[in-house]
Amino acid sequence: MTTAKKARKGPLPALKRFIHSKHMVTLVWILGIVVIWEIFACIVAATKRTPVNVLPHLYEIIGSFFSDKKVTGKMTMIELIGTACGETLSRAGIGFLTGIVLGYILALLMNLSRVVEKIAFPYLMIIQMIPILGMAPIILSITGDINSARVVIAAILTFYPVSTNVLAGFRSVEREKHELMYSYAANKFQLYTKTLIPACIPYFFTGLKISAPMAITASILVDTLQGGNGLGCMLSQSLKGGMTRLVFWDIVLISAIIGILSFVLMGLIERILCPYKRNKTSD
Amino acid sequence: MKTKKWLGILSSVGLPLLFGVVIFVLWQTQVLHSWLGTDTITLPLPTRISEIISQNKDSIGSQVKMTLIVALGGLAAGSVMGYLIAVVASIFRKWGAGGLTIVSAFNAIPIVALAPVINNWTRDVSNDVSVRSTLAKIIVVTISCTAAMSVNAFRGLTELKPFSEDLMTSYAAPKIVVFTKLRLPNSLPYVFTALRVSVPASVIGALVTEYFAEDTVGVGRQIRENIVKGQYPTAWAYIATACAIGIGMYIILMLVERMVLKRRRA
Numbered sequence: 001m002t003t004a005k006k007a008r009k010g011p012l013p014a015l016k017r018f019i020h021s022k023h024m025v026t027l028v029w030i031l032g033i034v035v036i037w038e039i040f041a042c043i044v045a046a047t048k049r050t051p052v053n054v055l056p057h058l059y060e061i062i063g064s065f066f067s068d069k070k071v072t073g074k075m076t077m078i079e080l081i082g083t084a085c086g087e088t089l090s091r092a093g094i095g096f097l098t099g100i101v102l103g104y105i106l107a108l109l110m111n112l113s114r115v116v117e118k119i120a121f122p123y124l125m126i127i128q129m130i131p132i133l134g135m136a137p138i139i140l141s142i143t144g145d146i147n148s149a150r151v152v153i154a155a156i157l158t159f160y161p162v163s164t165n166v167l168a169g170f171r172s173v174e175r176e177k178h179e180l181m182y183s184y185a186a187n188k189f190q191l192y193t194k195t196l197i198p199a200c201i202p203y204f205f206t207g208l209k210i211s212a213p214m215a216i217t218a219s220i221l222v223d224t225l226q227g228g229n230g231l232g233c234m235l236s237q238s239l240k241g242g243m244t245r246l247v248f249w250d251i252v253l254i255s256a257i258i259g260i261l262s263f264v265l266m267g268l269i270e271r272i273l274c275p276y277k278r279n280k281t282s283d
Numbered sequence: 284m285k286t287k288k289w290l291g292i293l294s295s296v297g298l299p300l301l302f303g304v305v306i307f308v309l310w311q312t313q314v315l316h317s318w319l320g321t322d323t324i325t326l327p328l329p330t331r332i333s334e335i336i337s338q339n340k341d342s343i344g345s346q347v348k349m350t351l352i353v354a355l356g357g358l359a360a361g362s363v364m365g366y367l368i369a370v371v372a373s374i375f376r377k378w379g380a381g382g383l384t385i386v387s388a389f390n391a392i393p394i395v396a397l398a399p400v401i402n403n404w405t406r407d408v409s410n411d412v413s414v415r416s417t418l419a420k421i422i423v424v425t426i427s428c429t430a431a432m433s434v435n436a437f438r439g440l441t442e443l444k445p446f447s448e449d450l451m452t453s454y455a456a457p458k459i460v461v462f463t464k465l466r467l468p469n470s471l472p473y474v475f476t477a478l479r480v481s482v483p484a485s486v487i488g489a490l491v492t493e494y495f496a497e498d499t500v501g502v503g504r505q506i507r508e509n510i511v512k513g514q515y516p517t518a519w520a521y522i523a524t525a526c527a528i529g530i531g532m533y534i535i536l537m538l539v540e541r542m543v544l545k546r547r548r549a
Binding site: 022025026028029030033053054055115118119120121122123126128129130131132133134135137138140141142213216217220221224225232235239248251252255256259260262263 | 295301326381382384391397400404491494495502503510515518519522530
């Protein structure tokens, strides 16, 4: 590249590239939403008697999050929400992992045996149509313990997207690849470890991206059904007036962020584990 | 050859059915209860549940109506809104694609967090509790159905067959004709892909928002209320109803899909 061409590009090519990139578009959208939120917050603040209940300013919410005023007896907001987050997320995480393992094993079994597939596949379809979250209260009363209820529901919700997607991944392998492995005299174990399992990784992550936010939703929902220290418990306590309303807004914001982050995190792990896929998506 | 095909059909219907029967028997004979470590009060026998359903047909029916209004209203509003967003995004391609990322991010927001917020917003709409609470519930379901539709419809409107767009340009077709003759029909299968996600989501959304609604109606709320009151058999009757709603709506969707797409192919 000639120096003249470089100079024409301007002093900050990195900045320019950023302005024209996809991230910029997303950033502008986020800013747009913030602006709209603030406009409505101003209107609400001017017209309503209790604006905190309807739509507080974003800076109020964020400010309350970092303030060192004690919300409950001895905890500041950040400590309170931190512990609640930890409680909720750890349960959601355990359920999520259990669901992944079970879902993967079922997909493997279904691919290995026609009988298992024929038995399990219709039920996998039906379980998608059943509102599991609606059954949260009864699962809570069967397990009797809020922590295990969270784990169980998160596991069920993770289990079927993983299972159906992994199975679709196994099925996506072309006949030629099977024939190639056959010509190498590969045994079943090699067939799975060398072709089928690598081939299903993108599908596996599609399943994870669906189920990660669902596992978190489930965990928060179960929290609201009973006392304890999860995010959902704080949410319902604050709605009932046990704490300031800003706790409620903090939790809404935090749970939205956690939900989105869980989705982004799965995409990130996918990109680290299989970087070769990046070339495919970029074109 | 023919007998082999029949055997295949028989095994793919018979095996799952057999599994279902085994579960039913285990449940009815209370083996399932000892496995789960529970009793017949928390997990009533299937016969008892069906008895309750037939006894309370009328009251269950009226709750189902309330839930269906919310689920279908939200589904319709969310799908229309999602499709419109997709159309706008396909016109302004660069900014639209970024906007869709934001819309799908909204999808990751837990309904649990959304429901109480919307409840607060609709407080001034009407003095009638049932009107404003129904509206709040419909809005929540709308939001949870929008993302799937907009993302899928956007793909349907933009991922066209190779050269079909060039062909339209060679006909000197105006943009509106390209839209009605090419993009719209092309997006139909994608619309159904989206509905397969959002139909179950609408039922779940309706049930969960009912937990937080002011008005204590709907199948989801009844599940919770009855458990709080300790009336587990009634709660189970409503759970069975909720499952029936979910499965029923999905089956209707499949039938409609088959009908519409078949006519399109012919």
